[in-house]
Amino acid sequence: MNAIQKNELIEGKVIDLTHEGHGVVKFDRYPIFVPNALIDELITFKVIKVKKNFAIGKLIEIKEKSNDRIEPPCVYYYKCGGCQLQHMTYQAQLNMKKEQVVNLFKRKAGFKDTLIHDTIGMDDPWYYRNKSQIPVGKNNENKVITGFYRQRSHDIIDMDECLIQDQIHQEVINKLKAWFNELNISVYNERKKQGMMRHVVIRTGHHSRELMVILVTNGTKFKQADILTERLRQHFPDIVSIKQNINDTHSNVIMGQKSYTLYGKDEIIDMLSDVTFKINDQSFYQINSIQTEKLYQRAIDYAELQGEETVLDTYCGIGTIGLYMAPKAKHVYGVEVVPEAITDAQQNATINQFKNTTFVCGKAEEVILKWKAEGIRPDVVMVDPPRKGCDETFLKTLLELNPQRIVYISCNPSTQQRDAQLLAQQYQLTQITPVDMFPHTTHVETVAQFERL
Numbered sequence: 001m002n003a004i005q006k007n008e009l010i011e012g013k014v015i016d017l018t019h020e021g022h023g024v025v026k027f028d029r030y031p032i033f034v035p036n037a038l039i040d041e042l043i044t045f046k047v048i049k050v051k052k053n054f055a056i057g058k059l060i061e062i063k064e065k066s067n068d069r070i071e072p073p074c075v076y077y078y079k080c081g082g083c084q085l086q087h088m089t090y091q092a093q094l095n096m097k098k099e100q101v102v103n104l105f106k107r108k109a110g111f112k113d114t115l116i117h118d119t120i121g122m123d124d125p126w127y128y129r130n131k132s133q134i135p136v137g138k139n140n141e142n143k144v145i146t147g148f149y150r151q152r153s154h155d156i157i158d159m160d161e162c163l164i165q166d167q168i169h170q171e172v173i174n175k176l177k178a179w180f181n182e183l184n185i186s187v188y189n190e191r192k193k194q195g196m197m198r199h200v201v202i203r204t205g206h207h208s209r210e211l212m213v214i215l216v217t218n219g220t221k222f223k224q225a226d227i228l229t230e231r232l233r234q235h236f237p238d239i240v241s242i243k244q245n246i247n248d249t250h251s252n253v254i255m256g257q258k259s260y261t262l263y264g265k266d267e268i269i270d271m272l273s274d275v276t277f278k279i280n281d282q283s284f285y286q287i288n289s290i291q292t293e294k295l296y297q298r299a300i301d302y303a304e305l306q307g308e309e310t311v312l313d314t315y316c317g318i319g320t321i322g323l324y325m326a327p328k329a330k331h332v333y334g335v336e337v338v339p340e341a342i343t344d345a346q347q348n349a350t351i352n353q354f355k356n357t358t359f360v361c362g363k364a365e366e367v368i369l370k371w372k373a374e375g376i377r378p379d380v381v382m383v384d385p386p387r388k389g390c391d392e393t394f395l396k397t398l399l400e401l402n403p404q405r406i407v408y409i410s411c412n413p414s415t416q417q418r419d420a421q422l423l424a425q426q427y428q429l430t431q432i433t434p435v436d437m438f439p440h441t442t443h444v445e446t447v448a449q450f451e452r453l
Contacts, residue, residue: 003027003028004027004030004032004047004050004055005047005050006047006048006049006050007046007047007048008046008047009044009045009046009047009060010025010027010032010044010045010046010047010057011042011043011044011063012025012026012027012032012042012043012045013025013040013041013042013043014034014037014038014039014040014041014042014043014066015039016039017038017039017096017099018033019100019414019442020033020035020084020442021035021084021085021088021096021442022034022035022036022037023035023036023037023038023039023041023043023059025037025043025045025057030053030054030055031053031054031055032045032047032054032055032056032057033054033055033056033057034056034057034058034059035058035059036059036078036087037059037062038065038066038068038069038087038088038092039066039068040064040066041062041063041064041065041066041069042062042063042064043059043060043061043062043063044060044061044063045057045058045059045060046058046060066088068088068089068091068092069087069088069089070086070087070088070089071087072086072087073086073163074086074161074162074163075161076147076148076157076159076161076162079150079157080147080148080149080150080151080157080159081148081149081150081151081152081153082148082162082164082441083164083440083441084440084441084442085440085441085442086440090121090125090439091121093121093436093439093440094118094119094121094436095119097119097434097436097444098116098117098118098119098434100413100434100444101116101413101432101434101444101446102116104413104414104417105413105417105420105429105432108417109417109420109421111420111424111429113428114429114430114431114432115430115431115432116431116432116433116434117431117432117433117434118434119433119434119435119436119444120291120294120295120298120433120434120435120436121436121439122288122290122291122436122439125436125439125440126163126164126439127163127164127165127166127167128164128165128166128287128288128289128290128291128439129164129165129166129169129287129288130166130203130204130205130206130270130285130287130288130289131201131202131203131204131285131287132162132165132166132169132173132200132201132202133199133201133254134146134147134148134173134199134200134201134202135147135148135149135154135156135198135199136156136177136180136187136188136197136198136199136200137156137187137188137189138187138189139158143181144177144180144181144185144187145158145177146158146159146173146176146177146200147159148162154190160174163440164438164439164440166202166204166206168202168204168211168236168238169202169204171236172200172202172211172213172232172236173200173202175231175232175235175236176200176228176232179228179231180197183224183227183228185197185224188218193250194218195218196217196218196219196222197215197216197217197218198216198217198218198247198254199216199247199254199255200213200214200215200216201213201214201216201245201254201255201281202214203268203279203281203285204268205268205269205270205271205279206270206289206290207270207271207289208268208269208270208271209238210238210240210241210268210269210270211236211238211239211240211241211268212239212240212241212242212243212267212268212279212281213232213239213241213242213243214242214243214244214245214255214259214281215228215242215243215244215245215262216244216245216247216254216255216256217244217245217246217247218247218248219246219248220244220246220260222244225244225262226262229242229262229263232263233263239263239264240264240265240268241261241263241264241265241266241267241268242261242262242263242264243259243260243261243262243281244259244260244262245258245259245281246258246259246260255281255282259280259281259282266280267279267280267281267283270285270289272289272292272293272296272320272324273293273296273297273324274327275320275323275324275348275352276348276351276352277318277319277320277323277348277351278318278344278347278348278351279318279344280340280344282340283317283318283341283344284317284318284341285317285318285320286320286437287437287438288437288438291435291436291437291445292320292437294435295409295435295437295445295447296320296321296324298433298435298447299321299324299325299382299407299409299447300324300325300328302405302407302431302447302448302449303325303380303382303405303407304380304405305325305328305329305380307328307329307330308330309329309330309378309379309380310329310330310331310333310376310377310378310379310380311325311329311331311332311333311378311379311380311381311382312332312333312334312335312368312371312378312380312381312382312401312403313325313332313333313334313335313382313384314334314335314364314368314381314382314383314384314385314394315335315336315364315383315384315385315386316334316335316336316341316342316345316359316382316384317336317338317341317345317384318341318344318345318348319334319344319345319346319348319349319357319359321382321384321409322334322345322357322359322382323345323348323349323352323354323357325382326349326352326354326356326357327354329356329380330356331356331357331358332354332356332357332358333357333358333359333360333371333376333378334357334358334359334360335359335360335361335362335364335367335368336359336361337361337362337363337364338361339361342359342360342361345359346359363394364391364394364397365391365393365394365396365397368397368398368401369397369400372400372401377401377403378401378403379403379404379405380403380404380405380406380407381398381401381403381405381406381407382407382409383398383406383407383408383409384408384409384410385410385415386411387411387412387415388412388415389410389412389415389416389418389419390415390419392422395419395422395423396422398423399422399423399425399426402426402452403452404451404452405449405450405451405452406423406427406449406450407447407448407449407450408420408447408448408450409445409446409447409448410445410446410447410448411437411443411445413434413444413446416446416448420448420450423450426452426453427450427451427452427453428450428451428452428453429448429449429450430449430450430451431448431449432446432447432448432449433446433447433448434446435447
């Protein structure tokens with residue numbers, strides 16, 4: 001029977017961090033996870049939840065501070081759920097993310113010979129998000145508020161500043177919030193499932209500085225759309241596209257399937273290195289453009305392209321990584337299950353005048369077998385799946401295809417580790433590089449190189 005009791009005050013030494021950045025204190029091998037505590041700190045905490053295999057504590061006092069502890073620069077940090085690591089130095093964040101990858105691949109999965117590089121960080125890890133999705137609500141005084149959700153809730157923390165999103169986004173949000181109040185615009189209420197304005201989504205071309213504003217509404221009839229459009233145009237000359245997106249699903253999904261262009265173009269453009277991309281309101285496009293270039297460059301390094309290789313880009317989205325590789329490959333074949341993404345990929349190939357690319361819509365495991373039957377045998381396969389990782393059928397098909405090299409980008413190292421164990425039947429996992437795509441959060445992206453045995 002566990003001796004730890006709820007509401008108990010305990011003093012203990014932090015010996016480790018979880019993948020969520022919580023401090024770990026152990027009593028007779030029973031772990032207690034304490035948010036905002038750091039390794040080597042002596043802390044007092046209150047036990048707020050007790051489970052069979054672990055407990056959760058609330059930090060009360062730090063008696064001995066870690067050298068990695070800093071004062072979070074964001075005034076909303078301890079309320080807002082957007083960031084989790086601002087209380088530690090940036091170098092400590094990078095070290096923690098590498099340690100996560102080492103723990104997953106070397107200690108848990110037994111890839112003893114795999115080289116795991118230091119995390120690639122940012123020179124200036126602030127104001128990096130080129131896309132913001134801001135919920136709109138009302139406070140107890142019936143005033144419109146905008147901000148991120150409190151941790152593990154749907155309570156909006158009203159914010160006038162965010163240190164991780166592009167600064168122009170906050171300027172647009174602050175203006176819109178004032179106008180929503182002035183014009184008495186109806187705001188969606190999750191509990192009642194009534195009201196019009198739900199979210200404001202903003203996208204910026206990091207290099208082009210083109211700006212898209214998307215007003216997400218519960219229904220099509222938005223009578224103040226014209227006046228908001230005119231005011232946005234007057235105040236923000238970089239805006240080239242204003243859209244209304246319809247989401248009447250009463251779910252946690254932020255955007256609906258239908259959008260209407262209220263002003264300007266249907267999309268914005270941006271560049272990654274020398275490659276140009278068209279991005280619409282629904283496109284998947286990496287949030288951190290500066291780090292994306294570093295991530296893709298490392299992927300190209302791992303692909304070891306000499307100019308004569310056939311490259312297969314699976315889960316290709318709008319073609320970003322495939323088009324990035326096209327100048328260095330003989331031919332790039334991309335496959336993606338979302339039809340709109342394939343249309344974007346084909347347009348992006350045309351914009352960049354790449355003649356050596358083919359993009360096809362369908363399930364990767366089916367399309368690549370069809371290509372194989374047509375005599376197309378890739379030398380390198382690029383894999384960049386969603387958080388759930390690769391479908392097992394796809395991985396078995398990939399083993400059947402048996403390319404010389406696989407380069408696997410992942411936004412979830414735990415599912416990448418699972419997939420790596422299946423690939424280990426025929427491939428050696430030679431090296432992995434963690435890349436910090438989301439500074440001050442617990443997320444880490446990785447790129448891994450697999451060589452045929």
